[in-house]
Amino acid sequence: MPQGALARRIDQGTGRAAADLVIRNARLLNTATGTLDRGDIAICGDVVVGTHDTYRGRREIDAAGRIVAPGFIDTHLHIESSLVLPGEFEQGVLPRGTTTAICDPHEIANVLGVPGIRYFLEASTSLAMTLRVNLSSCVPATELETSGARLEADDLLPLRAHPAALGLAEVMNFPGVLANDPALLAKLQAFADVHIDGHAPLLHGPALNGYLAAGIRTDHECTEFDEAREKLAKGMVVLMREGSIAKNVATLAPLLTDLTWPRIAFCTDDRNPLEIVEEGHVDAAIRIAIAAGVPPMAAYRAASLGAAMAFGLRDRGLVAPGYRADLVLLDDLGEVAVAEVICGGRLVEPELFTGRQHPTAVGYGSVRRATVSAEELAPGVPRGDTPVIGARPLALITDHLAWGALDQPPLKLAVLERHGRNGNIGRGWVAGFGPLRGAIASSIGHDSHNLIVAGDAEGDMAVAVNHLIGLQGGVVVVQDGRVLADLPLPVAGLMSDRSFSFVEARLRPLRTAAAACGCILGEPLLQLAFLPLPVIPHLKLTDRGYVAAGPDGLRLLPG
Amino acid sequence: MPQGALARRIDQGTGRAAADLVIRNARLLNTATGTLDRGDIAICGDVVVGTHDTYRGRREIDAAGRIVAPGFIDTHLHIESSLVLPGEFEQGVLPRGTTTAICDPHEIANVLGVPGIRYFLEASTSLAMTLRVNLSSCVPATELETSGARLEADDLLPLRAHPAALGLAEVMNFPGVLANDPALLAKLQAFADVHIDGHAPLLHGPALNGYLAAGIRTDHECTEFDEAREKLAKGMVVLMREGSIAKNVATLAPLLTDLTWPRIAFCTDDRNPLEIVEEGHVDAAIRIAIAAGVPPMAAYRAASLGAAMAFGLRDRGLVAPGYRADLVLLDDLGEVAVAEVICGGRLVEPELFTGRQHPTAVGYGSVRRATVSAEELAPGVPRGDTPVIGARPLALITDHLAWGALDQPPLKLAVLERHGRNGNIGRGWVAGFGPLRGAIASSIGHDSHNLIVAGDAEGDMAVAVNHLIGLQGGVVVVQDGRVLADLPLPVAGLMSDRSFSFVEARLRPLRTAAAACGCILGEPLLQLAFLPLPVIPHLKLTDRGYVAAGPDGLRLLPG
Numbered sequence A, B: 001m002p003q004g005a006l007a008r009r010i011d012q013g014t015g016r017a018a019a020d021l022v023i024r025n026a027r028l029l030n031t032a033t034g035t036l037d038r039g040d041i042a043i044c045g046d047v048v049v050g051t052h053d054t055y056r057g058r059r060e061i062d063a064a065g066r067i068v069a070p071g072f073i074d075t076h077l078h079i080e081s082s083l084v085l086p087g088e089f090e091q092g093v094l095p096r097g098t099t100t101a102i103c104d105p106h107e108i109a110n111v112l113g114v115p116g117i118r119y120f121l122e123a124s125t126s127l128a129m130t131l132r133v134n135l136s137s138c139v140p141a142t143e144l145e146t147s148g149a150r151l152e153a154d155d156l157l158p159l160r161a162h163p164a165a166l167g168l169a170e171v172m173n174f175p176g177v178l179a180n181d182p183a184l185l186a187k188l189q190a191f192a193d194v195h196i197d198g199h200a201p202l203l204h205g206p207a208l209n210g211y212l213a214a215g216i217r218t219d220h221e222c223t224e225f226d227e228a229r230e231k232l233a234k235g236m237v238v239l240m241r242e243g244s245i246a247k248n249v250a251t252l253a254p255l256l257t258d259l260t261w262p263r264i265a266f267c268t269d270d271r272n273p274l275e276i277v278e279e280g281h282v283d284a285a286i287r288i289a290i291a292a293g294v295p296p297m298a299a300y301r302a303a304s305l306g307a308a309m310a311f312g313l314r315d316r317g318l319v320a321p322g323y324r325a326d327l328v329l330l331d332d333l334g335e336v337a338v339a340e341v342i343c344g345g346r347l348v349e350p351e352l353f354t355g356r357q358h359p360t361a362v363g364y365g366s367v368r369r370a371t372v373s374a375e376e377l378a379p380g381v382p383r384g385d386t387p388v389i390g391a392r393p394l395a396l397i398t399d400h401l402a403w404g405a406l407d408q409p410p411l412k413l414a415v416l417e418r419h420g421r422n423g424n425i426g427r428g429w430v431a432g433f434g435p436l437r438g439a440i441a442s443s444i445g446h447d448s449h450n451l452i453v454a455g456d457a458e459g460d461m462a463v464a465v466n467h468l469i470g471l472q473g474g475v476v477v478v479q480d481g482r483v484l485a486d487l488p489l490p491v492a493g494l495m496s497d498r499s500f501s502f503v504e505a506r507l508r509p510l511r512t513a514a515a516a517c518g519c520i521l522g523e524p525l526l527q528l529a530f531l532p533l534p535v536i537p538h539l540k541l542t543d544r545g546y547v548a549a550g551p552d553g554l555r556l557l558p559g
Helices: A003-014 A086-096 A106-112 A114-126 A153-157 A174-178 A180-191 A205-213 A226-233 A249-255 A273-278 A280-291 A296-310 A457-469 A499-514 A524-529 B001-016 B085-095 B108-111 B115-125 B154-160 B173-179 B182-190 B205-213 B225-232 B251-257 B273-278 B282-291 B296-310 B458-471 B500-517 B524-530
Strands: A021-024 A028-032 A034-036 A042-044 A046-053 A060-062 A067-070 A073-075 A098-103 A128-134 A165-171 A195-198 A237-241 A264-268 A327-332 A336-345 A386-391 A398-402 A412-417 A423-431 A440-443 A449-453 A475-481 A482-488 A539-542 A544-549 A553-556 B021-024 B027-030 B037-039 B040-044 B047-053 B061-062 B067-072 B072-077 B098-103 B130-135 B165-171 B195-198 B238-242 B266-269 B327-332 B335-343 B386-392 B396-400 B411-416 B425-431 B439-440 B450-457 B474-479 B484-489 B539-542 B543-549 B551-555
Touching: A003 A042, A003 A046, A003 B173, A003 B182, A003 B205, A028 A499, A042 A073, A046 B205, A046 B225, A073 A237, A073 A264, A073 A280, A086 A098, A086 A114, A086 A273, A086 A336, A098 B195, A106 A114, A114 A128, A114 A153, A153 A180, A165 A180, A174 A180, A174 B001, A180 A264, A180 B001, A195 B282, A205 B047, A226 A237, A226 A249, A226 A539, A226 B047, A237 A249, A237 A296, A237 B061, A249 A280, A249 A449, A249 A553, A264 A280, A264 A296, A273 A499, A280 B173, A327 B296, A336 B072, A386 A539, A398 A539, A412 A457, A412 A539, A423 A539, A423 A544, A440 A457, A457 A475, A457 A482, A457 B098, A475 A499, A475 B386, A482 A499, A482 B085, A482 B282, A499 A524, A499 A539, A524 B327, A524 B411, B001 B040, B001 B047, B037 B047, B047 B500, B067 B296, B067 B335, B072 B238, B072 B266, B072 B282, B085 B098, B085 B115, B085 B273, B085 B335, B085 B500, B108 B115, B115 B130, B154 B182, B154 B524, B173 B182, B225 B238, B225 B251, B238 B251, B251 B282, B266 B282, B282 B296, B386 B539, B411 B458, B411 B539, B425 B539, B425 B543, B439 B458, B439 B524, B450 B458, B450 B524, B458 B474, B458 B484, B474 B500, B484 B500, B500 B524
Parallel strands: A021 A060, A028 A067, A073 A098, A098 A128, A128 A165, A165 A195, A237 A264, A386 A423, B021 B061, B027 B067, B072 B098, B098 B130, B130 B165, B165 B195, B238 B266, B386 B425
Antiparallel strands: A021 A042, A028 A034, A042 A046, A067 A327, A327 A336, A386 A398, A412 A423, A412 A449, A440 A449, A440 A475, A475 A482, A539 A544, A544 A553, B021 B040, B027 B037, B040 B047, B067 B327, B327 B335, B386 B396, B411 B425, B411 B450, B439 B450, B439 B474, B474 B484, B539 B543, B543 B551
16 A cells, blocks of 8 residues: 555545545444434445445435445355356355355365465455455365375465465364374464364364364354354354255344344355355345344344454454444345445445456466276165265265165265276265256365266266266266256366356256256256365265264264 | 363363362453353363363362453553653553553654564563553654654555564654645555554544544553544444543543443553552553443443454453453452452462563663753743643643733743754743742653653752763652652653562652652643643744644644
């Protein structure tokens, strides 16, 4: 910031110079006091310089009595789950009021390592919204799968100095923490003086205390009210999550009150483009919270100032002089009806996104494996005690079932290593997708992002896998040997390099095709993508086979 | 922190190893939830590692049902005002529950410059309590006085990297900010990415907005309720002050509620050793707040978590696993009856302070001026419109009076430059001290710390000044040419190098002697010390003469 910029702010704040932008007739949602206040809002450059007074501006907007809230902060997400690059992601979420996002480039890091993280750090520099990056702590997430990269403390340390870097991302390997894993402890030490993000589903009691004693501060994995209450009481900032699969806000809502909001924030974690368009982003989380009984002021405070304080974002979370001019103009408080968004002092409109030079995407050509035959995907003949993954609708947590106890036959499931390392194929079964005829496959398979395919017939499954290899990543629905719908994801096999609307348009036929094949899940491809994720209980499938997760840690099942 | 220390924390937090220290039968004052919780508190080294559960410890303390609150944070003070060195200061305040202090070494910096600030930074390293240092922003505070040093942005920048450095200290030259003073703007720019502390008495409306637009975040100068309400609403964190002179908590108390505590904290600013012993420190501020109607939980939250969040102190403010083990054991919540204090996991007892090597104090021999004659101190013959400073009991703000309007004759007043620069003597009058016969003098004279003396007769005044020159700093009461009581302050003319109890013991006779001479103020030497401070309205005296302060800035009166 040149000294002239500071002088301009002072000149405009005192009112002796016209402000760059003035919002008139607004009701200011004051997160400092919990009140709705009157007065103009004066903006100089990207900073608010005046409130609670009358200003004249070189440009003026009549808010017509609308409420002006601070921009919403998504405290934890993987942009990769939006299936688009950061420059497109912001075009989807900025109009919904999300002006700051704290991402963990965990997915691309598992495929590409440091260059993947560097890509997101650099991508932040050409965005209108603020993108901060927590550095991925658990690559690979476990030793029970084959990832494309491995990151140690020494790999992460050089990235700390980037202005967009914030801290250490979700420490999901909580069994490793509790077992004093030396490589993990080295990472915790290397980031002891900055933010360390948590991820500890269902951890409680003294084990949770041990995890927190390591300096971990937040958790976005609460799925049960009592779990969240314990974590809050033990000092964690609870990041209430409303993703496309994991929808926790309604359950946790009673915890968010006028007394607790400074220790609560919202996050989306993994949210797909269709849902962003149809339901919204952080605005959807606020809306659900209010509908579930959260006092509106507490919800807005958590979404802005609570989040900013939890992550040390000193320049935002309030509409106040000296704070960043990230503003959401609302037609209705309870409905979170976003009429207009101002990001860094600029109106969010299509022109904001034109003429920008984004860094070139990395990770083309990342699906490195030979095509497969149908025979290679066949699981063994099941016995009564053969394990079957039980997928729950809209949940990351699965059930550990047995073949013999099922009413209907499950689908066949395979995970195929695709980083050119060993060609592993893990085989198993999954229930809960319904009577699907055909196959669905994806190169998104948390967290190592091997290829995953589910289907009733090995032939369709092989067609689907080989189609993805040809695309160098993507998602596909196949029936009777024919591709019904697909979406190429050539960037690390995780993201499209096309527009947000292109991806959105291609996802609808995919959803329809899966349903036409008999799938009963609303988000079959997203649910498929989480079936290889061992750090979420209870039974998962990786390229090395079944992994059972429980309170005593993770173990590979013989098979 | 060695990796072994992290592993020990995890081992003790999970309970698989005995904790270093366990507090049993405690009620945990939970600043995250606003509740009183049950369960043991386990501590490993200097960090809490377990709560809400049962632990065994190598050492165990029975809290006998006492309440355990997080250590109190003094968010703004000048340790110099305690008249002792940091190693003695903490022996006065730690037993009262103040485990963290954020100081501005503004006084010593005005005498010595950078070496004075460096002394406090280094002093922090040998303390049991946490001392963080905001770097003095306004040395000299104004151009209307002669200080011992001048600090520009380039002087401060090299100090930023010290681990104890926090940000830029109180920007008291608010007229300079509003006038775009280039040297001041350079400092604001140099610290734009860290904390910038404010000081803006009675500033309001668009002028306050302009000041805040420069990135200034806090204010400890609120003396009126409406002033504090406006500052809070405009995003400032209000630091409610309970000093020895400026006692603002009771007035501001209605602002501190369960809804606002995250944006409020406490500070002492300037508090003398007698008052620390007699009334307490931050504990006194909390007590006064509660007595004035603040909900106790809101007061404790402000004093710990509110303060920590405002200053980005990520490791404290809660009694929770992973947070620093700064604990206050209370017999009574409302009375703030401190029974025991644990600082960084260690019981505060006399042994905590023994055998330590503190850095050598700086600033001996700092009173550099020739002795004076009585004649040199004589003010001119007063006229009816001759200005007189009106001292208000227990207030920094003074009144601008005229000689002709007084009921009783005022005292003579002189400020003598003592940094060896020009030998200036400013002369004037002060009312409000009562019918004092004799003289009181001090080498503490905010902010340039020239010598200041008040009395009814130039002869006693000269004896007092010359005594201070002989002592190389201190405070003294003289009558009939005889020293009735004194306290040497040889460290920069501001601090004793003796013990806290020595200083405390010498202050009582000084207070008695001043009263015996007819002084009606409870803290005459403290009030004297603030009479040269031009940045507080309305009329002050410096070595250059009278300074009138008003909303349009400061001006030297023709003299």
